[in-house]
Structures are given as structure tokens and as C-alpha cells.
Amino acid sequence: MIPVSYFFGLSLLLFALGIIAFFIKRDLITMFMAVEVMLNAANLAFISLAKASGSLSGQVIVFFIITVAAAEAAIGLAIILLVFRQKKTIKVEEFRLMKG
Amino acid sequence: MGTLLFFLLGLLCVGSVLGMILSRNQAHNALLLVLSFASLGGLFGLLDAPFIAAVQIIIYAGAIMVLFIFVIMMVNLKEGIRPERKVWTIRLSAGLAVFLLIELGLAVKGTLASIRGEAGPAIGSPTELGRLLFTDYLYPFEITSILIIAALVGAIVLVKKKKDER
Numbered sequence: 001m002i003p004v005s006y007f008f009g010l011s012l013l014l015f016a017l018g019i020i021a022f023f024i025k026r027d028l029i030t031m032f033m034a035v036e037v038m039l040n041a042a043n044l045a046f047i048s049l050a051k052a053s054g055s056l057s058g059q060v061i062v063f064f065i066i067t068v069a070a071a072e073a074a075i076g077l078a079i080i081l082l083v084f085r086q087k088k089t090i091k092v093e094e095f096r097l098m099k100g
Numbered sequence: 101m102g103t104l105l106f107f108l109l110g111l112l113c114v115g116s117v118l119g120m121i122l123s124r125n126q127a128h129n130a131l132l133l134v135l136s137f138a139s140l141g142g143l144f145g146l147l148d149a150p151f152i153a154a155v156q157i158i159i160y161a162g163a164i165m166v167l168f169i170f171v172i173m174m175v176n177l178k179e180g181i182r183p184e185r186k187v188w189t190i191r192l193s194a195g196l197a198v199f200l201l202i203e204l205g206l207a208v209k210g211t212l213a214s215i216r217g218e219a220g221p222a223i224g225s226p227t228e229l230g231r232l233l234f235t236d237y238l239y240p241f242e243i244t245s246i247l248i249i250a251a252l253v254g255a256i257v258l259v260k261k262k263k264d265e266r
Binding site (some may be wrong): 072 | 102103106110113115116118120121123125129130133136137140143144146148149151152155156159160163164167168170171172174175177189190192193194196197198200201204205208211215228229232233236237240243244246248249250251253254255258259
């Protein structure tokens with residue numbers, strides 16, 4: 001039997017990689033993908049907790065997280081498309097609307 | 101057998117996310133992300149959650165990534181974005197990641213210490229999950245449906261072109 005701590009370790013590693021990808025990447029779409037990676041790391045942690053505690057609530061919460069992530073992806077990608085139409089680019093360096 | 105599978109899937113998952121960090125092509129990034137989500141689905145299966153594994157593969161690796169690929173197709177960059185990385189950005193992000201890793205590791209350690217010993221078999225079959233979803237979690241479920249409708253309408257309204265713009 002695989003110890004649950006292995007899964008937790010993998011989930012932590014994925015979350016850290018997601019953070020690094022979010023800050024290193026320069027285009028909006030890949031940054032958004034990094035957010036999805038972080039969400040999935042949280043999902044993995046929830047499911048391993050459900051396994052460790054012997055309760056199904058963790059799995060139900062993952063179900064909700066996946067649903068909300070789908071809604072978030074739809075809205076986020078719509079916003080990225082809007083930004084692309086206005087600025088003709090998705091590089092984050094070009095977006096300086098809030099910088100005076 | 102199970103441990104071998106865990107290491108195989110975990111390596112696949114982490115490796116494809118690393119590839120996503122290193123690659124510059126967005127379409128490749130999306131495909132690597134599909135690989136990563138699919139191997140995560142396998143890991144969910146290892147954790148006695150077959151239904152969530154199926155949902156992960158159908159919704160994440162299927163629907164959400166198709167949405168991403170559509171947007172990549174519409175945005176249509178000729179070549180990948182040159183990484184004009186400043187060194188301090190990488191250092192800052194690595195530092196933040198390590199800091200959060202340590203902090204979360206401490207939190208997980210505490211959680212694992214408190215939870216040990218009361219593990220029981222809980223296989224997430226669709227029947228059990230559905231029963232839980234429509235009894236204990238009925239209100240969150242209904243609220244989620246409202247959220248989905250709002251997101252759907254919002255996405256359409258946001259992206260729709262106005263008549264005089266054409």
C-alpha cells in the first residue's frame with residue numbers, strides 16, 4: 001500500500017511548480033494553465049486526505065472544484081480573448097493600464 | 101505494483117509540468133498539460149476515487165483543454181513569446197515557491213500526524229458519491245448549477261461582438 005504522504009509530497013511539488021510557471025511565463029494563456037496546475041495540486045491533496053480519513057467528503061469537494069474550474073476557465077479565456085482584441089497581444093509586459 | 105504505478109504516473113505528471121515551464125510553444129504547453137492531467141487522473145484512480153478519475157479525464161483533460169486549444173487557435177501567435185526574463189523574477193518566484201513549499205509541508209506534516217490510524221475503506225463509487233451529493237451537499241450542488249449558468253451567459257456576453265464593431 002502506498003503511504004498517503006507520498007501523494008501529499010507530489011501535490012506540494014505540483015503546487016510549487018505551478019507557482020514557478022505562473023511567475024516565469026510571459027503570456028496570459030500559459031499563466032492561466034499554471035493556475036490550472038495549482039488547482040489540480042489542491043485536488044490531489046483533497047483526494048489523498050479523503051483516502052487517509054476514510055470519508056468521501058473530500059471527493060465531493062474535488063467534484064465541486066472541478067466544476068468551478070470549468071466555469072473559471074470559460075470566463076478567464078473569454079477575458080483573455082477580449083484583452084487580445086483590444087491590445088493585439090497577450091504578453092503581460094504590454095499591459096500597463098494601471099501604471100499611471 | 102501500486103508503488104511502481106505511483107512513481108511512473110507521478111514522474112509523468114511532474115515531467116510534463118516541467119516541460120510546460122521549459123517549452124515556449126503554447127500548443128505544446130497545452131498538450132503537455134493534457135498529459136499531466138491524464139496522469140493525475142490515474143493517480144486519483146490509485147487513491148480509490150474511480151469516479152473522480154473519470155471526471156478528471158473527461159472534464160479537465162477533455163473539455164477544459166479543448167477550450168484552451170480553441171483560444172490558442174484564435175490568438176494565433178506566429179512564434180512563441182521570447183522570454184525576456186529578468187533574473188530577479190526567476191529568483192523571486194523560486195524563493196516564493198520554496199517558501200510556500202516549506203510552509204505547506206509543515207501544515208501537511210501536522211495534518212498527517214493528527215489523522216494517522218483512523219483510515220477506513222472508502223471507495224468513491226458513483227452511487228455513494230451521488231448519494232452524498234444529493235443529501236449532504238445539495239445546496240452547494242444547486243449553487244454550483246447557478247454558477248455554471250452565470251459563467252456561460254457571462255462568457256457569451258463578454259466575447260460577443262457588438263453590431264457596429266463589424
